[in-house]
Amino acid sequence: MSGEPxxxxxxxxxxxxxxxxxxxxxxxxxxxxxxxxxVNIVKAVQTGLAAEEKGDAALAGRMARAHxxxxxxxxxxxxxxxxxxxxxxxxxxxxxxxxxxPRSRDLAAAIEAIPGALVVEGAGxxxxxxxxxxxxxxxxxxxxxxxxxxxxxxxxxxxxxxxxAAYLRALDVRVLGAVLVERWGAADAxxxxxxxxxxxxxxxxxxxxLHNPTAGRAIPPTAxxxxxxxx
Numbered sequence: 710m711s712g713e714p715x716x717x718x719x720x721x722x723x724x725x726x727x728x729x730x731x732x733x734x735x736x737x738x739x740x741x742x743x744x745x746x747x748v749n750i751v752k753a754v755q756t757g758l759a760a761e762e763k764g765d766a767a768l769a770g771r772m773a774r775a776h777x778x779x780x781x782x783x784x785x786x787x788x789x790x791x792x793x794x795x796x797x798x799x800x801x802x803x804x805x806x807x808x809x810x811p812r813s814r815d816l817a818a819a820i821e822a823i824p825g826a827l828v829v830e831g832a833g834x835x836x837x838x839x840x841x842x843x844x845x846x847x848x849x850x851x852x853x854x855x856x857x858x859x860x861x862x863x864x865x866x867x868x869x870x871x872x873x874a875a876y877l878r879a880l881d882v883r884v885l886g887a888v889l890v891e892r893w894g895a896a897d898a899x900x901x902x903x904x905x906x907x908x909x910x911x912x913x914x915x916x917x918x919l920h921n922p923t924a925g926r927a928i929p930p931t932a933x934x935x936x937x938x939x940x
Contacts, residue, residue: 713746714738714940715820716885717854719831719846719877721869725861726890728765729918731830732772733888733931734857735785738826739777741936747825749786753816753848754832754839757796764789765830772925776932790819799845800838810840817851829854835873850880855940857885858912861892862900867907874912885938886913888931891920 716734720727731750739748750773752766770787777784791811793802803810816839820829829852831837831845838844849856856877860870870887877884887908889901905914916934921927 712940713742713826715827715829715852715854716940717829717831717846717849717852717856717882718859719835719849719856719873720859721834721861721866721873723833723837724892725859726888726892726918727830727859728769729772729890729927730857730859730888730931731765731828732769732925733916733918733928733935734828735769736773736776736928736932737935737939738828739773739785740932741939742826747786749788749823749825749827751787751820751823751827751829752789752832753791753820753829753845754799754811755789755792756799756802756832757794758792759794760792764792769828769830772928773932775925776929786825788823790816798833798838800840803840813839813843813847813851816848820848820852820854827854834869835876846877846880846882849877849882855883855885857915858887860887860889860904860908860912862889862896862904863893867904870904870908870912874908884912885940886915888916888918888935889914890918893920895920 755764795802
């Protein structure tokens with residue numbers, strides 16, 4: 710692994726396991742990088758939460774840090790760039806609060822100012838609107854983030870994943886591959902193989918996050934699998 714990886718996590722939809730994948734990537738980076746190199750989790754836009762509630766970045770950070778060993782000073786930082794109260798896409802949520810919709814260049818500039826290795830979690834799916842012209846994936850393009858796609862394993866996910874990969878590449882975003890997430894329960898092994906085979910030409914599988922009722926327990930084995938694929 711060379712340099713300080715700066716990654717973006719998007720998904721085939723909302724609630725497919727992006728935060729879990731973010732935690733696993735952050736844990737993998739923290740284990741691999743030298744102690745002096747910062748590892749930070751960034752939530753580009755958080756919607757649907759009041760100011761006092763803990764957001765996705767804090768949750769991902771807590772899950773990743775729970776599995777760190779050694780020097781307690783070597784941790785994982787968490788940043789949230791924008792919070793909007795309405796549980797909706799960033800554009801609609803900003804309009805609801807009578808605020809200017811976010812722009813990718815502003816979010817990218819904020820990301821670029823954060824030091825060290827980064828795992829930036831998107832919001833919703835890859836085409837979630839930021840404003841009338843841009844989606845959340847324009848942030849990855851502007852900030853030159855290498856992207857991992859969280860694919861929630863369910864009927865229809867193959868089409869969603871391939872469309873996501875095509876959309877990202879149309880924006881000139883470098884796509885590393887997919888993490889298949891058993892978000893809603895254990896998937897049939899034959900179905901998992903079907904998904905991997907169908908996605909392989911456009912979206913190779915980097916790791917499989919097996920279903921676990923205690924989500925945090927799925928983080929370490931996924932981090933182990935992702936280590937070999939870190940840029």
